[in-house]
Amino acid sequence: MNMMNVYLIAALAPLAGAVVAGLFGRRIGRAGSHWVTIIGVAVSMIASAVVFRDVMQGNLFNGTVYTWAAIAGIQLEIGFLIDQLSATMMLVVTSVSLMVHIYTIGYMADDPGYQRFFSYISLFTFAMMMLVMSNNFLQLFFGWEAVGLVSYLLIGFWYTRPTAIYANLKAFLVNRVGDFGFILGIALVFVYFGSLDYSEVFELAPGKAGDLVGSAIGVQWPLLTAICICLFVGAMGKSAQFPLHVWLPDSMEGPTPISALIHAATMVTAGIFMVARMSPLYEHSETALSLVLVVGAITALFMGLLGIVQTDIKRVVAYSTLSQLGYMTVALGASAYSVAIFHLMTHAFFKALLFLAAGSVIIGMHHDQDMRNMGGLRRRMPITWLVSLIGSLALIGFPFFAGFYSKESIIEAVQLSRTPGAGLAWIALTAGVFITALYSFRMYFMVFEGKPRYEAHEGTGAAHGDDAHGHHGPLNPHESPGVVWWPLVALAIPSVVIGAIAIEPLLFGGFFGDSIRVFAERDVVGTIGEHFHGWLAMGLHGFATLPFWLAMAGVALAWFLYLKRPDLPARIKQAALPLYTLLDQKYYMDRFNDWFFAGGARSLGRGLWRFGDMNIIDGVLVNGSARLVGWFAGIARKFQSGFVYHYAFTMIIGVFVLLTWWFLRI
Numbered sequence: 001m002n003m004m005n006v007y008l009i010a011a012l013a014p015l016a017g018a019v020v021a022g023l024f025g026r027r028i029g030r031a032g033s034h035w036v037t038i039i040g041v042a043v044s045m046i047a048s049a050v051v052f053r054d055v056m057q058g059n060l061f062n063g064t065v066y067t068w069a070a071i072a073g074i075q076l077e078i079g080f081l082i083d084q085l086s087a088t089m090m091l092v093v094t095s096v097s098l099m100v101h102i103y104t105i106g107y108m109a110d111d112p113g114y115q116r117f118f119s120y121i122s123l124f125t126f127a128m129m130m131l132v133m134s135n136n137f138l139q140l141f142f143g144w145e146a147v148g149l150v151s152y153l154l155i156g157f158w159y160t161r162p163t164a165i166y167a168n169l170k171a172f173l174v175n176r177v178g179d180f181g182f183i184l185g186i187a188l189v190f191v192y193f194g195s196l197d198y199s200e201v202f203e204l205a206p207g208k209a210g211d212l213v214g215s216a217i218g219v220q221w222p223l224l225t226a227i228c229i230c231l232f233v234g235a236m237g238k239s240a241q242f243p244l245h246v247w248l249p250d251s252m253e254g255p256t257p258i259s260a261l262i263h264a265a266t267m268v269t270a271g272i273f274m275v276a277r278m279s280p281l282y283e284h285s286e287t288a289l290s291l292v293l294v295v296g297a298i299t300a301l302f303m304g305l306l307g308i309v310q311t312d313i314k315r316v317v318a319y320s321t322l323s324q325l326g327y328m329t330v331a332l333g334a335s336a337y338s339v340a341i342f343h344l345m346t347h348a349f350f351k352a353l354l355f356l357a358a359g360s361v362i363i364g365m366h367h368d369q370d371m372r373n374m375g376g377l378r379r380r381m382p383i384t385w386l387v388s389l390i391g392s393l394a395l396i397g398f399p400f401f402a403g404f405y406s407k408e409s410i411i412e413a414v415q416l417s418r419t420p421g422a423g424l425a426w427i428a429l430t431a432g433v434f435i436t437a438l439y440s441f442r443m444y445f446m447v448f449e450g451k452p453r454y455e456a457h458e459g460t461g462a463a464h465g466d467d468a469h470g471h472h473g474p475l476n477p478h479e480s481p482g483v484v485w486w487p488l489v490a491l492a493i494p495s496v497v498i499g500a501i502a503i504e505p506l507l508f509g510g511f512f513g514d515s516i517r518v519f520a521e522r523d524v525v526g527t528i529g530e531h532f533h534g535w536l537a538m539g540l541h542g543f544a545t546l547p548f549w550l551a552m553a554g555v556a557l558a559w560f561l562y563l564k565r566p567d568l569p570a571r572i573k574q575a576a577l578p579l580y581t582l583l584d585q586k587y588y589m590d591r592f593n594d595w596f597f598a599g600g601a602r603s604l605g606r607g608l609w610r611f612g613d614m615n616i617i618d619g620v621l622v623n624g625s626a627r628l629v630g631w632f633a634g635i636a637r638k639f640q641s642g643f644v645y646h647y648a649f650t651m652i653i654g655v656f657v658l659l660t661w662w663f664l665r666i
Helices: 003-056 084-107 114-133 137-155 162-193 198-208 223-238 247-253 256-265 267-277 286-309 313-333 337-364 382-396 402-416 422-448 482-508 524-529 535-542 546-564 568-575 577-584 586-638 644-665
Strands: 061-071 074-082 212-214 220-222
Touching: 003 061, 003 074, 003 084, 003 114, 074 084, 074 114, 074 137, 084 114, 084 256, 084 267, 084 337, 084 482, 114 137, 114 256, 114 267, 137 162, 137 223, 137 247, 137 256, 137 267, 162 198, 162 223, 162 247, 198 223, 212 223, 220 223, 223 267, 223 286, 247 256, 247 313, 256 267, 256 313, 256 337, 267 313, 267 337, 286 313, 286 422, 286 577, 286 586, 313 337, 313 402, 313 422, 337 382, 337 402, 337 482, 382 402, 382 422, 382 482, 382 546, 402 422, 402 482, 402 524, 402 535, 402 546, 422 546, 482 524, 482 535, 546 568, 568 577, 577 586
Parallel strands: none
Antiparallel strands: 061 074, 212 220
């Protein structure tokens, strides 16, 4: 088969499933809707595997599918760039998406919007594939906005709930802030490079390294620095980096499957992928790299701290996602782009596993998400318990699990980096290891170990629930059906082995080739490779490193506080109430945004209404013009008396004025 057809199948098969389920869902029924979308994503995954194998054989592709428009000789095209980076992302997106599709059959079984949900998640897969396969900024922007649109639809999927509507509007608005910077960056590329094609822009970049661009305040900026910072603002919104992170925790109002697909494995990693793809530009701007590094470090540390005080099981995993995205962003700032993509891949599997396992717990608890109502579920839900333990160990970077190899590589890369801010970032990431272990195993111990607490909360229904279905009567937690736990097992396997398998070829085997470019003086990954002696030696050495002992300290503290002495957390909370309140209020950023941005916008609107609309438009332009016409008419009426001598007097005065004006001109 022609490989172009394979590329088209990989991109368009999920779209076909989404269209059929969305337009004909009522006719084909619930089973028809999930089968058509699952088959579409499965076909896309198989095609992606074929593409990956073809790329491994050295067959790369960069070409146009069709020309969308031509403006002043500049071609705006839809095309594919198939190389090692895009092929890796295609496999990650489609494999995780397929597991989420299968899982959704069980999770959304009783939901009236069943067909609509499958249409949305399949449409999201199509949008993400168009994003990662693009070979130009136009198509990148299309995929970028499309995943944002579908995310908006999915977060607000239960549109009768005010909290869901608030959350999806918040996500939409915050992402628009980031996208404003993103489109400015693309506009700068279009104006100064005269092209939107990646290869042409990357080829011209070295010659533009010394160019300057003016700003509104008269300051000259290096062109590539301005472009890279603007593009990164877009990544800050999509990948939820501080301070544009505020939308992601609230997005947990959507159903759990989309939390796994969009907000753990794919959409939020779009910004990471984009910066890695733009490495030929970012390498020319140390300022932009330093900004990326510092923003990632702040996100990794301070978002992790918020996970410690959460009681909603999904929000704990959400703040974990924010923290891990910070780790990836730090790796990008340290020019360790391949390590960032490596952690993106391992994180996609174990974080999707943790989200879907949280959904399984929610099903078992009859849609109660409050961890304070759980405990002792290990005996009731043995499969969910085991995969959750695997996901938690991968998350904290326990040696030989997938997360260990990628997180350890990020910390080493930052330690070796000379980019300004690297020292601060290393401290933040190292401290983040302890915090990650603390909140991860706090969740694990509260949910699966200790004495059951759900017996004291019988009949609570969906007070903290994930959907609208309540439960009344005694709670009897149980293992989820096979269609739910089979995807968990499938995700648990790569969460264990993918790190050991992939670390050597991805980081030290030249896997990414020219798809990622790093200047020799910033090649920290190459320096790490000089001391790499295989996955086994790295895993064994991991037991002697500082991050391992910090992680174990976090696990031990979680065990002591939530199993050995469960009375202590409440006492610590009272003793450190100001700190707890600060974390519980999420550093008051939501309140600040509501007061400053939302309140400021309302105040500006009121001011424009009162001064602009009432005083200027209504008062001066509308009513003022009417009063002016009335005044003039009142004066003119005095001269329209009907007496001939009044008209003669007016004519004489008029002639006198005209003659005076004429003599003055002479």
